Amino acid sequence: MSEPSGHALWQRRMMLAVLLTPALLWLFALIILPHVQLALLSFRERIAPRTYAASLMQYRTFFAEPLYWGVFVRTAIMSALATAMTLLVAFPVAWIIAKVARGRASSLLFVLCLIPFWVSETVRALGWLILLRESGVLPTLLVRLGITAVPVELLYHNATILIGLVYTSLLFMVVPLVSSLESLDNSLIEAAYNLGAKGPAILRQIVIPHAAPGITSGCIVVFMLTLGNYLTPNLLGGKNSQWFTELIYTQFIVRFNWEQGAAFGFLLLALSTAMVALGLRVSGQRFVDVMRRA
Amino acid sequence: MSTPDLSVDALDKRFADHVAVDRLSFAVERGSFFSILGPSGCGKTTLLRMIAGFTHPDSGDIRIGGRSMREVAPNRRPVNMVFQHLALFPMMSVGDNVGFGLARRGVNRTERTRRAAAMLERVGLAGAAHKRVDELSGGQRQRVAIARSLVLEPTLLLLDEPLGALDLKLREHMKIELKQLQAAFGTTFVYITHDQSEALVLSDHVAVMNRGRFEQIGTPQQLYYEPATAFVAGFVGANNRIAGRAVSVDGELVELLTPQGWTVRARRSGAIAAGDEVAAFVRPEVASIELDAGQLRPQMARFTGEVQSLLFDGANSAVLIVEQQSRFEFRVALPQTGRLADLKTGARVSFGFDPQRAICFAAAAAAAAAAVTAAVTAAGAGSAHV
Numbered sequence: 001m002s003e004p005s006g007h008a009l010w011q012r013r014m015m016l017a018v019l020l021t022p023a024l025l026w027l028f029a030l031i032i033l034p035h036v037q038l039a040l041l042s043f044r045e046r047i048a049p050r051t052y053a054a055s056l057m058q059y060r061t062f063f064a065e066p067l068y069w070g071v072f073v074r075t076a077i078m079s080a081l082a083t084a085m086t087l088l089v090a091f092p093v094a095w096i097i098a099k100v101a102r103g104r105a106s107s108l109l110f111v112l113c114l115i116p117f118w119v120s121e122t123v124r125a126l127g128w129l130i131l132l133r134e135s136g137v138l139p140t141l142l143v144r145l146g147i148t149a150v151p152v153e154l155l156y157h158n159a160t161i162l163i164g165l166v167y168t169s170l171l172f173m174v175v176p177l178v179s180s181l182e183s184l185d186n187s188l189i190e191a192a193y194n195l196g197a198k199g200p201a202i203l204r205q206i207v208i209p210h211a212a213p214g215i216t217s218g219c220i221v222v223f224m225l226t227l228g229n230y231l232t233p234n235l236l237g238g239k240n241s242q243w244f245t246e247l248i249y250t251q252f253i254v255r256f257n258w259e260q261g262a263a264f265g266f267l268l269l270a271l272s273t274a275m276v277a278l279g280l281r282v283s284g285q286r287f288v289d290v291m292r293r294a
Numbered sequence: 295m296s297t298p299d300l301s302v303d304a305l306d307k308r309f310a311d312h313v314a315v316d317r318l319s320f321a322v323e324r325g326s327f328f329s330i331l332g333p334s335g336c337g338k339t340t341l342l343r344m345i346a347g348f349t350h351p352d353s354g355d356i357r358i359g360g361r362s363m364r365e366v367a368p369n370r371r372p373v374n375m376v377f378q379h380l381a382l383f384p385m386m387s388v389g390d391n392v393g394f395g396l397a398r399r400g401v402n403r404t405e406r407t408r409r410a411a412a413m414l415e416r417v418g419l420a421g422a423a424h425k426r427v428d429e430l431s432g433g434q435r436q437r438v439a440i441a442r443s444l445v446l447e448p449t450l451l452l453l454d455e456p457l458g459a460l461d462l463k464l465r466e467h468m469k470i471e472l473k474q475l476q477a478a479f480g481t482t483f484v485y486i487t488h489d490q491s492e493a494l495v496l497s498d499h500v501a502v503m504n505r506g507r508f509e510q511i512g513t514p515q516q517l518y519y520e521p522a523t524a525f526v527a528g529f530v531g532a533n534n535r536i537a538g539r540a541v542s543v544d545g546e547l548v549e550l551l552t553p554q555g556w557t558v559r560a561r562r563s564g565a566i567a568a569g570d571e572v573a574a575f576v577r578p579e580v581a582s583i584e585l586d587a588g589q590l591r592p593q594m595a596r597f598t599g600e601v602q603s604l605l606f607d608g609a610n611s612a613v614l615i616v617e618q619q620s621r622f623e624f625r626v627a628l629p630q631t632g633r634l635a636d637l638k639t640g641a642r643v644s645f646g647f648d649p650q651r652a653i654c655f656a657a658a659a660a661a662a663a664a665a666v667t668a669a670v671t672a673a674g675a676g677s678a679h680v
Contacts, residue, residue: 190381194369
């Protein structure tokens with residue numbers, strides 16, 4: 001093909017610009033602009049009514065106050081735990097969808113994973129409340145079956161929060177896992193069997209290395225969603241949840257301390273960025289490859 | 295004879311609506327190169343997968359090295375397989391691919407590395423152990439796949455059309471290489487293919503498979519010169535298939551008349567009575583072509599016709615002649631001496647063949663082969679000739 005003429009090239013560029021404009025505007029107006037504003041907020045301090053000065057005080061407060069610290073670390077650990085649990089639950093599901101079930105059965109299983117997301121997260125969390133609260137379905141059942149003498153409160157435990165988070169995140173782990181397992185050539189598994197390997201060795205040496213980008217991408221998405229989740233920990237954990245997003249909410253809405261809230265927000269952003277970088281380093285994956293899977 | 299490395303006894307496998315393998319029995323001698331040749335869908339892949347243990351037979355037994363494999367899982371069989379698309383592990387280096395099976399057997403790392411390197415050297419890939427699989431060429435990958443299997447010293451190596459994905463030139467080259475590797479290692483190879491040229495060039499023995507059964511097992515020469523059934527005659531090598539009705543049977547010779555009124559004679563194979571539907575098969579190189587009928591050898595049946603097209607393909611060149619009376623299209627190999635090289639389309643020629651070297655089968659079996667024959671002769675201009 002000959003080189004396009006100057007005019008045609010110019011036309012093509014204009015077309016590209018026109019098509020990209022809405023997305024770029026969106027990105028700039030709703031993501032970059034507020035973040036710049038929040039960054040500026042987080043680096044100032046109110047010294048008198050309507051008088052502000054540049055300062056690192058908001059960040060100092062965070063490090064000086066053990067409660068903030070504690071919640072921050074706790075949120076990170078719980079999120080990592082929820083991510084690991086989601087991976088463990090989602091892997092067999094994804095395996096069955098990608099490799100065992102055929103045709104309609106496979107699509108049906110996929111839809112089953114999707115169905116919970118047809119209702120809003122709030123409704124789903126309220127559903128859990130009905131099941132788990134002291135006068136709810138499950139405690140009553142436990143008493144009927146004679147397992148517990150009196151109804152027990154199943155809400156407001158760490159385990160409850162984790163279960164809720166895993167439930168909420170499952171689909172976001174299953175999707176990249178299915179796509180990466182589907183691309184695994186079955187004859188590789190057969191070849192490994194043929195060369196004398198057993199199940200665990202095949203999983204470790206063939207399946208997991210092949211699915212690594214999918215696993216990493218699922219983990220990143222689930223970890224970010226969990227870390228930034230507000231509703232599920234709040235509803236299922238109640239006052240015990242101590243989720244970092246609740247601290248941010250409190251600063252912005254209850255205490256009207258936007259400066260502190262903005263600083264917390266940036267700390268959360270730094271945390272998730274650091275954890276993602278760590279995850280990529282540990283799994284030896286490249287961000288671009290992983291995101292292509294997501 | 296020692297115990298055969300592979301013996302299959304009354305093996306049966308049915309899928310929902312068709313029989314993949316139909317009460318099949320055969321044995322493969324130790325150290326030989328055995329091919330199973332058949333069109334796609336004939337059941338050869340199912341057979342291979344049953345030997346490897348990936349598919350369970352409905353009934354019958356498979357013995358490898360004299361031991362029944364009925365209760366033996368695929369990862370415990372003394373059998374290794376070269377897969378159709380090789381199935382090399384892309385997440386591992388070439389050396390780790392070759393050492394994979396050894397690691398599963400608990401061989402320690404130093405020993406593994408040493409044996410993998412030694413095996414790679416034997417297949418002509420010395421020093422490639424550290425390379426990634428995708429850095430290798432198609433032919434080199436082929437050799438890695440074979441090395442990965444042979445390093446485990448299996449009783450039997452199964453090969454599932456491993457040359458299918460290669461381009462023609464490389465395929466020709468790999469054929470020779472495979473044969474040399476097999477001779478060097480002395481391992482029993484069981485090779486499945488739909489390419490008759492691969493089967494004929496490589497094998498000590500070939501089984502021609504059709505609809506779950508073996509039509510014939512024999513040396514490549516037997517299959518080519520003494521096909522047992524019409525299917526084999528049609529599937530192996532190029533052949534002119536002349537279908538018609540037997541007019542008379544005179545000892546070994548059958549005279550047949552085609553619906554277009556062409557009469558030819560051919561040697562009988564199996565029982566044929568006058569009035570039967572029959573098909574005669576004449577190889578293009580069995581027939582001769584001359585400008586003057588007097589030049590044809592005296593024992594030949596003589597016909598005249600018109601050159602319809604010239605199919606030049608070096609040593610495999612042929613002429614398509616339309617028989618004058620019946621308009622039957624007959625393929626004759628061009629003499630390789632270069633004589634008749636100046637033949638033109640439309641030229642009137644004489645052609646003929648020795649009836650003793652044409653084979654006639656009863657049509658019940660011949661009908662089944664018809665479709666395949668047509669396909670093979672049509673596509674047979676190139677490498678299909680042997």
